[in-house]
Amino acid sequence: MSEIRSAPMPPPDEEPLIRMDGVHKWFGDNHVLRGIDVSLEPGEVEVIVGPSGGGKSTLLRCANLLERPTLGKVWFMNEDITDIRCDLDAVRTKMGMVFQQFNLFPHMTALSNITVALEKVLRLNDAEARDRAMEQLQHVGLEHKADSYPGQLSGGQQQRVAIARALAMTPRLMLFDEVTSALDPELVGEVLGVMRQLAEEGMTMMVVTHEMGFAREVGTWMVFVDGGVIAERGRPKEMFANPQTDRLRQFLSKVL
Amino acid sequence: MAEVTLDTRPLVREAPPDTRGPSSPQSLTALWLGIGSIAAVLGGTIALILNYELSPRVLTPSCIDLQLTREIRGALGVCNFVEALRSSAETAVLLIGIALGVVAMTFGWSIRGRMDTLRRREQAITGAILGLQGVFIALVILAFREGRPDLFAKNFLNFAVIGPYFPGPFFSAIKNTIVLAFVGEAGGIVIGMVLAVLSLSTRSAARAPARAYINLFRGTPLIWQLATGYFVLLLGFDIRPSTFLVAMGIFALNTGAYAAEVFRAGIQSIERGQIEAARSLGMTYLQAMRFAIVPQAIRRVIPPLMNEFVILIKDTALVVVLGLTTSQQELFAWARAGQSDTFNATFFTAAALGYLVVTLPLIRLVNAVERRLRSGLVGIAGATP
Numbered sequence: 054m055s056e057i058r059s060a061p062m063p064p065p066d067e068e069p070l071i072r073m074d075g076v077h078k079w080f081g082d083n084h085v086l087r088g089i090d091v092s093l094e095p096g097e098v099e100v101i102v103g104p105s106g107g108g109k110s111t112l113l114r115c116a117n118l119l120e121r122p123t124l125g126k127v128w129f130m131n132e133d134i135t136d137i138r139c140d141l142d143a144v145r146t147k148m149g150m151v152f153q154q155f156n157l158f159p160h161m162t163a164l165s166n167i168t169v170a171l172e173k174v175l176r177l178n179d180a181e182a183r184d185r186a187m188e189q190l191q192h193v194g195l196e197h198k199a200d201s202y203p204g205q206l207s208g209g210q211q212q213r214v215a216i217a218r219a220l221a222m223t224p225r226l227m228l229f230d231e232v233t234s235a236l237d238p239e240l241v242g243e244v245l246g247v248m249r250q251l252a253e254e255g256m257t258m259m260v261v262t263h264e265m266g267f268a269r270e271v272g273t274w275m276v277f278v279d280g281g282v283i284a285e286r287g288r289p290k291e292m293f294a295n296p297q298t299d300r301l302r303q304f305l306s307k308v309l
Numbered sequence: 310m311a312e313v314t315l316d317t318r319p320l321v322r323e324a325p326p327d328t329r330g331p332s333s334p335q336s337l338t339a340l341w342l343g344i345g346s347i348a349a350v351l352g353g354t355i356a357l358i359l360n361y362e363l364s365p366r367v368l369t370p371s372c373i374d375l376q377l378t379r380e381i382r383g384a385l386g387v388c389n390f391v392e393a394l395r396s397s398a399e400t401a402v403l404l405i406g407i408a409l410g411v412v413a414m415t416f417g418w419s420i421r422g423r424m425d426t427l428r429r430r431e432q433a434i435t436g437a438i439l440g441l442q443g444v445f446i447a448l449v450i451l452a453f454r455e456g457r458p459d460l461f462a463k464n465f466l467n468f469a470v471i472g473p474y475f476p477g478p479f480f481s482a483i484k485n486t487i488v489l490a491f492v493g494e495a496g497g498i499v500i501g502m503v504l505a506v507l508s509l510s511t512r513s514a515a516r517a518p519a520r521a522y523i524n525l526f527r528g529t530p531l532i533w534q535l536a537t538g539y540f541v542l543l544l545g546f547d548i549r550p551s552t553f554l555v556a557m558g559i560f561a562l563n564t565g566a567y568a569a570e571v572f573r574a575g576i577q578s579i580e581r582g583q584i585e586a587a588r589s590l591g592m593t594y595l596q597a598m599r600f601a602i603v604p605q606a607i608r609r610v611i612p613p614l615m616n617e618f619v620i621l622i623k624d625t626a627l628v629v630v631l632g633l634t635t636s637q638q639e640l641f642a643w644a645r646a647g648q649s650d651t652f653n654a655t656f657f658t659a660a661a662l663g664y665l666v667v668t669l670p671l672i673r674l675v676n677a678v679e680r681r682l683r684s685g686l687v688g689i690a691g692a693t694p
Contacts, residue, residue: 119588142588142591142592142593145589145590145591146590146591148589149589149590150589152586156583157586158600158605160604160605160608169590169600170587170591170592173592173600174592174596175591215586219590222591
């Protein structure tokens with residue numbers, strides 16, 4: 054139905070960190086994803102763009118099985134995580150996710166938001182969890198807000214705490230679901246700054262975003278998702294300069 | 310990186326200016342007419358009754374005609390009440406109240422549109438409303454005293470008959486009412502938690518028994534549950550249970566069904582993102598519930614659970630169907646026992662007052678908690694550093 058640029062073949066000795074294989078998703082009789090193939094090497098950043106309602110977020114949520122694909126497989130660290138025998142809780146400790154609405158726990162301080170999973174899931178003791186959480190807060194520049202509740206932080210600060218919370222689990226892959234869409238414009242920069250820094254440090258990331266500047270500069274790959282399929286995939290700079298499909302051309306003319 | 314600092318200046322709390330404007334003699338007149346009407350009717354009536362009750366008096370011939378004889382305990386008090394109601398002073402008070410009220414209504418309502426400040430209009434309308442209330446109450450009292458206030462007062466307002474049953478048994482009954490309701494509520498909360506978790510399951514096999522339980526206990530009268538529960542134990546299982554224990558158990562089972570729905574609604578009211586965030590950190594479903602969802606849900610269900618408790622306090626009256634020993638009597642059973650001893654229903658009036666003594670502070674507390682919870686998430690989290 055559409056021309057798909059094939060990615061260069063990965064070096065044979067390097068396994069992809071995550072691979073989505075013919076993923077379909079139905080919500081009721083709404084066919085949202087119609088055969089998605091994604092493959093990401095360690096250290097790569099894949100930005101996912103496209104019109105709203107096209108299935109970007111669903112794609113991302115199928116990666117850590119917050120939505121279970123109706124059809125198809127997801128491989129993560131050489132394990133088929135769509136197999137129902139797979140221990141998803143263990144898998145998810147290796148796959149951090151950051152949400153559009155931050156989803157910090159409002160009844161916990163910034164610090165406790167981070168330590169709760171370290172203590173209850175990774176079974177670290179208090180001191181270890183605290184040290185690791187403070188380290189991550191420092192990483193996002195918020196160590197002085199450790200004892201603040203989410204309601205006392207700005208949107209940008211909340212989102213940076215949410216990123217720190219995910220990073221504290223030492224994930225191999227980070228999923229970002231439109232993390233700047235709910236922010237006031239003047240707060241977007243600080244969050245994108247953290248993500249850019251993370252990419253430079255070599256974190257593997259899948260990023261659903263409307264920030265085209267970020268997509269162009271930080272993305273290793275860009276996929277354009279429309280109508281539940283990957284309509285186009287390639288290097289971001291090439292895709293911006295020379296879109297191959299009409300749909301991407303139209304989309305870019307609207308958002309740029 | 311660029312740090313966007315929040316404005317950290319302390320929030321200045323300053324009352325807004327009063328913008329309702331001045332009052333006027335006209336609007337004040339309407340307001341005071343209304344106040345005068347209700348004061349004449351209520352204040353006058355109460356003052357007259359107190360005057361009759363507290364001044365030294367004897368049984369009047371008309372009272373003796375009404376069979377309020379000296380042999381009847383409390384006859385003088387009842388007689389005074391009736392005499393006060395039927396006195397010509399009371400008639401005068403009521404007529405003055407009605408006159409003031411009618412003037413307040415017509416005057417206040419007719420000038421309200423011409424009032425040019427908010428305060429003036431509010432005064433005019435408030436005067437009209439108070440006048441309406443004064444007239445209404447006066448008409449009710451007029452009609453009441455044309456009926457048989459003597460019979461009513463003798464049977465329902467003769468507090469002298471309560472003497473031997475007060476204060477010891479009365480407060481013991483209040484204590485039993487509270488114990489029954491409290492144990493029932495506590496047990497119901499435990500049962501309700503379990504049922505709520507089951508009824509939220511995605512598996513119909515786990516959901517079905519919980520739904521059946523909830524529907525049975527929400528769909529049948531509590532009075533039937535009490536009676537049947539007792540006989541299920543007595544006949545079905547050949548156990549001879551204490552009625553007090555049966556009542557506690559049935560109240561817990563019944564409250565459990567309602568509490569389950571409260572908890573379910575509370576859990577479902579937590580944004581989906583919260584459980585998704587918890588699960589994406591690798592927490593199991595139960596961990597996510599325990600550390601992320603339930604602590605937030607608890608805060609939201611406190612007011613409705615307290616409302617359930619108020620309802621249960623009143624529903625404990627239904628244990629009379631089981632029959633209780635004297636020391637186990639709660640308020641309603643106390644009233645019924647007193648009434649069957651003395652053939653006087655004033656005990657029920659006293660019981661109602663007893664319920665109010667318990668429920669009114671609780672209702673105030675619920676309202677205060679609701680206000681506090683509604684005032685903001687920071688307050689809920691207890692985020693005062």
